[in-house]
Each structure stands twice: as C-alpha cells, then as structure tokens.
Amino acid sequence: xxxxxxxxxxxxxxxxxxxxxxxxxxxxxxxxxxxxxxxxxxxxxxxxxxxxxxxxxxxxxxxxxxxxxxxxxxxxxxxxxxxxxxxxxxxxxxxxxxxxxxxxxxxx
Amino acid sequence: xxxxxxxxxxxxxxxxxxxxxxxxxxxxxxxxxxxxxxxxxxxxxxxxxxxxxxxxxxxxxxxxxxxxxxxxxxxxxxxxxxxxxxxxxxxxxxxxxxxxxxxxxxxxxxxxxxxxxxxxxx
Numbered sequence: 001x002x003x004x005x006x007x008x009x010x011x012x013x014x015x016x017x018x019x020x021x022x023x024x025x026x027x028x029x030x031x032x033x034x035x036x037x038x039x040x041x042x043x044x045x046x047x048x049x050x051x052x053x054x055x056x057x058x059x060x061x062x063x064x065x066x067x068x069x070x071x072x073x074x075x076x077x078x079x080x081x082x083x084x085x086x087x088x089x090x091x092x093x094x095x096x097x098x099x100x101x102x103x104x105x106x107x108x
Numbered sequence: 109x110x111x112x113x114x115x116x117x118x119x120x121x122x123x124x125x126x127x128x129x130x131x132x133x134x135x136x137x138x139x140x141x142x143x144x145x146x147x148x149x150x151x152x153x154x155x156x157x158x159x160x161x162x163x164x165x166x167x168x169x170x171x172x173x174x175x176x177x178x179x180x181x182x183x184x185x186x187x188x189x190x191x192x193x194x195x196x197x198x199x200x201x202x203x204x205x206x207x208x209x210x211x212x213x214x215x216x217x218x219x220x221x222x223x224x225x226x227x228x229x230x
Contacts, residue, residue, distance in 0.1 A: 031211075033209075033211070033216075035216045035217070037217075044203055044220035044221065044223055045153065045203075045217070045220055046220070047208075047217060047218050050218075051209075056208075056218065088152065088153055090153070090216070090217075092209075092210075092211070092214040092215055092216050093214065094214065095167065095212060095213055095214050096214070097155045097215065098155070099152055099155075101152050
C-alpha cells in the first residue's frame with residue numbers, strides 16, 4: 001500500500017501568515033488522485049481539495065493544492081482564525097486508499 | 109442538503125458484536141457507492157470498508173477483513189456495518205462517507221456523517 005508522509009507534524013503560525021503543508025507518497029499517486037481534508041476538534045473531516053488541485057464546493061480560494069507523482073502540497077495563502085486545525089492528505093489512486101498522519105496548524 | 113447520520117455505537121466487550129447504521133438523505137442514495145472510515149482516539153484516519161451503489165461489490169481493510177461486513181438497503185437509504193469479534197484496537201469513531209469520485213473501489217470522501225463512537229473494553 002502507498003504510505004503518505006506529511007510534514008511538518010506541527011506548524012506554528014500567526015493569522016495572516018502563509019502555510020505550506022507537504023505530503024510525500026512512497027509510490028507515485030495514480031492520476032493525481034490526492035485529496036486534502038481539514039479537521040477541527042470534535043468534528044468530522046471536511047474535504048478541501050480533490051484531484052490534487054481542485055477545490056471542493058464552498059472552499060475559499062486561499063486554499064490551493066499542487067503537486068503530482070509523489071510530492072504534493074497544500075497552501076493556505078493567508079491564515080484566518082478558523083483555519084487552525086489538523087490537515088490530512090489522502091490518496092485514492094491505489095487500493096487501499098490511505099491517509100497521511102496529519103499536520104496540525106496551530107496559533108503561534 | 110446531503111445528510112449522513114450514524115448510529116449504533118457504544119461500549120462492547122472484546123469478542124462482542126455491534127451493528128452500525130448510517131441514514132442518508134438529500135441525495136439519490138442508490139446511485140452512490142459508500143464507505144466507512146474510522147478514527148481511533150487522538151489518532152489519524154483509516155479507511156475501513158467500501159460498498160458499491162448496488163451492493164454487489166465490497167472491499168475491506170486488512171485490519172477488519174473476515175470480521176466486519178458492510179451492507180446497504182437502498183429502499184431505506186441506509187448503510188450498515190456489522191462488526192464481529194471486536195478487539196480493543198477497533199475502538200474509534202466510525203464515520204460513513206459519500207464520495208464524489210471512485211475508481212476501482214477507492215474514493216475521495218466528499219460528505220461525512222458526524223460519526224459514532226465504538227469503545228471495545230472489558
């Protein structure tokens with residue numbers, strides 16, 4: 001199975017700053033079937049990005065995804081207070097679908 | 109509006125059984141494959157099971173294969189997960205999730221329920 005490694009584990013930033021999260025796959029992700037999710041405490045995950053770079057419905061344009069093959073990233077251009085959360089990447093190009101271990105974006 | 113509402117979680121002893129349900133509304137349930145995804149306390153996300161729109165194809169994570177069975181009733185807009193021979197490591201919040209895209213049984217997860225907690229402990 002494809003192992004996804006997210007870095008850093010924790011990102012400490014201030015509101016208004018730019019956040020760049022990394023997701024590296026142990027094998028190439030087929031057809032860029034890579035998604036990003038946001039999860040806040042006590043809530044279900046929310047899909048942000050699918051197909052590596054397509055924003056889900058209602059997701060603000062400060063969120064962007066990029067990458068292909070084995071290296072992917074999620075960028076939040078300017079952090080809003082509601083963006084502090086845990087972010088997971090997921091590949092769905094190969095069975096079984098797998099998730100990264102998560103990156104926590106916390107307020108500095 | 110898409111709604112997914114899980115139920116059936118609770119405390120069960122090791123070796124016991126539990127049946128989770130997911131009630132779907134706001135979309136044509138019979139045209140979508142569905143998934144179960146779980147999250148152990150304080151841990152990350154793990155895909156558990158997939159079922160095709162007609163219920164003819166099912167896939168399972170190795171960690172639950174032979175113990176869990178996924179099913180659906182399209183007439184009732186409901187998804188189920190029968191969990192047998194439960195272990196402490198099955199303790200988690202279980203989410204049902206509807207995809208926007210699937211290929212060969214792997215999917216993204218566009219809509220999620222609120223989850224139901226399963227605790228396996230003596």
